[in-house]
Amino acid sequence: MRELYLEKPGDLKIRESGPATAPKDNEVKVKVIYGGICGSDLRVLRGTIPYATYPCRPGHEILGTVVEAGEKSPYQVGTKVASFPNTYCGKCEFCLQGRTNICANKKSFGVTCDGLFAQEIILDSEFVVPIPADLVDERAILVEPFAVNVHALKRTNISKGKSVAVIGCGTEGLLAIALLNHMGADITVLDINPIKMEKAKSFNKNIKAMYPADAKDQVFDVVVEAAGVKASIEQAFQLVKPGGALISLGITGDAINYPALRITRGEITIYGTIIYTKKDFVDAFALLQDPAFNVAPILSRIDPFAKYQEAFDDALTGNFAKIVLDFR
Numbered sequence: 001m002r003e004l005y006l007e008k009p010g011d012l013k014i015r016e017s018g019p020a021t022a023p024k025d026n027e028v029k030v031k032v033i034y035g036g037i038c039g040s041d042l043r044v045l046r047g048t049i050p051y052a053t054y055p056c057r058p059g060h061e062i063l064g065t066v067v068e069a070g071e072k073s074p075y076q077v078g079t080k081v082a083s084f085p086n087t088y089c090g091k092c093e094f095c096l097q098g099r100t101n102i103c104a105n106k107k108s109f110g111v112t113c114d115g116l117f118a119q120e121i122i123l124d125s126e127f128v129v130p131i132p133a134d135l136v137d138e139r140a141i142l143v144e145p146f147a148v149n150v151h152a153l154k155r156t157n158i159s160k161g162k163s164v165a166v167i168g169c170g171t172e173g174l175l176a177i178a179l180l181n182h183m184g185a186d187i188t189v190l191d192i193n194p195i196k197m198e199k200a201k202s203f204n205k206n207i208k209a210m211y212p213a214d215a216k217d218q219v220f221d222v223v224v225e226a227a228g229v230k231a232s233i234e235q236a237f238q239l240v241k242p243g244g245a246l247i248s249l250g251i252t253g254d255a256i257n258y259p260a261l262r263i264t265r266g267e268i269t270i271y272g273t274i275i276y277t278k279k280d281f282v283d284a285f286a287l288l289q290d291p292a293f294n295v296a297p298i299l300s301r302i303d304p305f306a307k308y309q310e311a312f313d314d315a316l317t318g319n320f321a322k323i324v325l326d327f328r
């Protein structure tokens with residue numbers, strides 16, 4: 001079987017690695033169908049995540065079919081599953097509260113341990129989620145990045161007509177827009193890339209899109225920060241109405257100026273949000289099963305696995321939403 005392999009940052013290759021071993025105990029062997037290229041895969045490729053480990057097999061968003069199951073696995077051969085790519089220990093104080101997404105012993109596939117971009121992989125059954133039978137693969141492959149937003153938008157109450165700004169229309173921002181559109185929110189989006197703004201507007205003609213500089217005097221009930229750069233996070237504070245909420249989804253290690261006066265006097269609530277729990281995956285699948293839920297603009301294209309270089313190069317331009325590799 002073949003897999004992608006990253007010896008060091010910038011050095012992505014395809015290699016023959018022999019068949020996957022037999023699954024033991026609770027493990028399953030999954031024949032991979034699709035793998036979605038994520039922003040974090042690009043950061044691991046570029047070498048900009050300080051805690052990423054090399055060499056490694058990249059990738060974490062995959063779906064496939066169980067082809068062999070260990071004797072303790074609850075899954076049968078033939079079950080379609082998606083990866084649950086952030087592990088948890090189940091024992092720390094956060095796991096015991098059900099908050100496995102902030103587990104003290106979390107590992108992230110393709111970042112802090114080997115990832116999943118291979119034709120066959122062995123996974124612990126704990127870290128796969130069965131895919132509803134009526135869900136097509138081309139929607140199911142969005143579950144992981146979408147669950148991030150399902151989790152994020154649960155942090156505060158968003159109802160029909162609420163004004164919500166989304167900063168950054170990458171895959172995460174676009175998935176937030178998809179869900180906010182489904183909820184009936186009054187949506188404004190900000191991005192520095194006009195291609196991304198057009199993509200955001202394709203969900204609904206009522207969505208207002210603008211460059212960050214053009215949003216200066218506006219305020220919103222809720223702001224979803226999904227760009228993750230210093231400028232966008234600092235602008236996010238300025239765009240929240242007094243009494244409003246900021247959902248802080250974008251990630252940066254840069255120091256951010258904290259506008260204490262505005263936050264304190266305006267009683268602004270800041271919600272940090274990180275990945276998802278299993279419940280968020282289940283809720284994300286339920287939404288993806290609803291034909292009225294529009295996610296069509298998110299999937300840019302599906303490339304054969306052998307064209308990984310072109311797929312990663314295009315993803316790195318920042319002009320695409322989700323690019324998926326077909327491992328069959």
Ligand SMILES: NC(=O)c1ccc[n+]([C@@H]2O[C@H](COP(=O)([O-])OP(=O)(O)OC[C@H]3O[C@@H](n4cnc5c(N)ncnc54)[C@H](O)[C@@H]3O)[C@@H](O)[C@H]2O)c1
Pocket residue numbers: 038039040148167168169170171172173190191192193196212226227228229231232248249250251252273274275276318
């Ligand atoms: N909290 C979580 O659980 C979680 C999960 C996944 C990703 N993330 C983070 O969310 C962020 C977005 O992820 P993504 O995969 O969509 O990234 P992405 O790079 O695909 O998208 C970022 C978007 O922000 C835009 N942008 C850049 N600077 C901007 C600015 N100043 N103002 C407005 N827009 C600007 C870019 O043009 C791009 O469209 C990243 O920081 C990522 O690390 C967080």
Ligand SMILES: [Zn+2]
Pocket residue numbers: 038039040060061144145
């Ligand atoms: Zn991802």
Ligand SMILES: [Zn+2]
Pocket residue numbers: 088089090091092093094095096100102103104105106
């Ligand atoms: Zn834990």
